Amino acid sequence: xxxxxxxxxxxxxxxxxxxxxxxxxxxxxxxxxxxxxxxxxxxxxxxxxxxxxxxxxxxxxxxxxxxxxxxxxxxxxxxxxxxxxxxxxxxxx
Amino acid sequence: xxxxxxxxxxxxxxxxxxxxxxxxxxxxxxxxxxxxxxxxxxxxxxxxxxxxxxxxxxxxxxxxxxxxxxxxxxxxxxxxxxxxxxxxxxxxxxxxxxxxxxxxxxxxxxxxxxxxxxxxxxxxxxxxxxxxxxxxxxxxxxxxxxxxxxxxxxxxxxxxxxxxxxxxxxxxxxxxxxxxxxxxxxxxxxxxxxxxxxxxxxxxxxxxxxxxxxxxxxxxxxxxxxxxxxxxxxxxxxxxxxxxxxxxxxxxxxxxxxxxxxxxxxxxxxxxxxxxxxxxxxxxxxxxxxxxxxxxxxxxxxxxxxxxxxxxxxxxxxxxxxxxxxxxxxxxxxxxxxxxxxxxxxxxxxxxxxxxxxxxxxxxxxxxxxxxxxxxxxxxxxxxxxxxxxxxxxxxx
Numbered sequence: 001x002x003x004x005x006x007x008x009x010x011x012x013x014x015x016x017x018x019x020x021x022x023x024x025x026x027x028x029x030x031x032x033x034x035x036x037x038x039x040x041x042x043x044x045x046x047x048x049x050x051x052x053x054x055x056x057x058x059x060x061x062x063x064x065x066x067x068x069x070x071x072x073x074x075x076x077x078x079x080x081x082x083x084x085x086x087x088x089x090x091x092x093x
Numbered sequence: 094x095x096x097x098x099x100x101x102x103x104x105x106x107x108x109x110x111x112x113x114x115x116x117x118x119x120x121x122x123x124x125x126x127x128x129x130x131x132x133x134x135x136x137x138x139x140x141x142x143x144x145x146x147x148x149x150x151x152x153x154x155x156x157x158x159x160x161x162x163x164x165x166x167x168x169x170x171x172x173x174x175x176x177x178x179x180x181x182x183x184x185x186x187x188x189x190x191x192x193x194x195x196x197x198x199x200x201x202x203x204x205x206x207x208x209x210x211x212x213x214x215x216x217x218x219x220x221x222x223x224x225x226x227x228x229x230x231x232x233x234x235x236x237x238x239x240x241x242x243x244x245x246x247x248x249x250x251x252x253x254x255x256x257x258x259x260x261x262x263x264x265x266x267x268x269x270x271x272x273x274x275x276x277x278x279x280x281x282x283x284x285x286x287x288x289x290x291x292x293x294x295x296x297x298x299x300x301x302x303x304x305x306x307x308x309x310x311x312x313x314x315x316x317x318x319x320x321x322x323x324x325x326x327x328x329x330x331x332x333x334x335x336x337x338x339x340x341x342x343x344x345x346x347x348x349x350x351x352x353x354x355x356x357x358x359x360x361x362x363x364x365x366x367x368x369x370x371x372x373x374x375x376x377x378x379x380x381x382x383x384x385x386x387x388x389x390x391x392x393x394x395x396x397x398x399x400x401x402x403x404x405x406x407x408x409x410x411x412x413x414x415x416x417x418x419x420x421x422x423x424x425x426x427x428x429x430x431x432x433x434x435x436x437x438x439x440x441x442x443x444x445x446x447x448x449x450x451x452x453x454x455x456x457x458x459x460x461x462x463x464x465x466x467x468x469x470x471x472x473x474x475x476x477x478x479x480x481x482x483x484x485x486x487x488x489x490x
Binding site for chain 2: 008009010013019043047056057058060062065066067069070085087088089090091092093
């Protein structure tokens with residue numbers, strides 16, 4: 001299963017500057033996708049998940065246009081060819 | 094899509110001069126005389142006259158918003174002018190609030206400008222916001238953004254929000270009476286040091302216009318009650334890809350301030366809520382911070398062979414290209430956070446860390462001391478203080 005993960009500017013230091021990463025996940029939920037993402041961009045999952053493995057509360061993950069907090073969180077099933085957006089809080093003005 | 098009532102009622106009339114000035118609005122059927130009279134009657138408070146505040150204030154003024162409030166305590170710095178187009182070269186050193194007022198009145202003398210040359214705080218926010226119909230946020234830090242949000246929720250005011258970093262921006266409308274608030278989208282702020290500010294990471298100047306103009310568009314739609322707003326939608330913009338995306342924002346029933354059982358029912362201490370630097374960094378920096386003047390003396394002593402230490406710049410390589418403190422090596426902060434920097438540090442010499450202004454070096458110091466480098470210190474004020482006090486002829490940023 002291949003999905004596209006959109007990477008925000010502040011996390012592109014983990015992806016060699018790439019704004020999108022195509023991730024090959026073995027199974028089909030968001031946690032699996034993040035494990036696969038981590039193998040391609042080491043260190044990135046620590047910026048998305050806290051020490052207990054929960055989604056950090058200042059980072060939102062959208063599956064297409066829907067926030068996973070209102071789906072099944074990390075257990076949300078990810079269909080093939082979904083676009084996943086990682087949207088962290090930024091405060092610049 | 095939620096249908097929203099116009100935020101303000103129409104003024105009694107437009108003068109002949111105003112009709113002439115606003116004619117290109119008046120002939121748009123959706124705006125017309127009634128819409129323009131609503132704008133004339135509107136009172137909009139802009140927090141900050143910086144990157145986002147500049148285009149926001151200028152277009153709100155040109156559009157004919159009758160009363161504009163400006164909350165701003167800072168002065169114009171030359172490094173502002175790359176993006177803060179409401180200020181000009183001759184304004185450097187002036188109050189930003191006064192400089193912004195002059196530009197607004199030059200664009201449109203029919204606008205009443207209220208200056209609030211003070212720092213927005215829990216103690217003054219509710220009194221200030223109560224005088225306005227709508228709040229436009231152009232601030233540059235998380236503490237103020239949570240303060241603005243909570244004050245808007247408590248007063249039932251619409252909150253037009255935008256934020257920017259490098260080539261990327263976000264914008265939305267929050268209005269808890271009709272939809273989500275900022276805390277529904279981002280319940281907690283990031284820990285200090287994890288998300289860089291524009292002062293640390295930079296911002297493409299014109300991005301301010303891209304996001305600021307979205308904010309003004311939303312403000313005008315809210316004030317006049319036309320169109321569909323970004324309430325319940327997060328707009329993201331990537332300037333490099335020239336890509337706009339819409340993401341759904343839901344009202345969170347568990348939201349701390351606008352949810353079913355709110356735990357935040359009055360304004361709190363937002364500096365404590367967001368932290369300026371982490372507790373670990375603050376602990377590490379206590380009694381382990383030297384001034385740039387001390388560093389100058391230490392470097393001179395090192396030159397004479399009377400003292401030995403390793404001076405480490407924990408900024409990013411491109412910052413080092415702008416200016417550095419002589420006699421230092423580069424190990425970016427990230428290598429401290431992931432632990433890989435530790436192998437590069439000497440055990441037979443003291444370690445001295447510095448960054449731009451002292452925040453990142455304090456974070457790196459916490460890691461360094463935690464790894465057993467007990468006598469490590471960092472430089473308060475960083476390279477910016479070094480240039481100001483030791484080498485004033487070198488560039489700052």
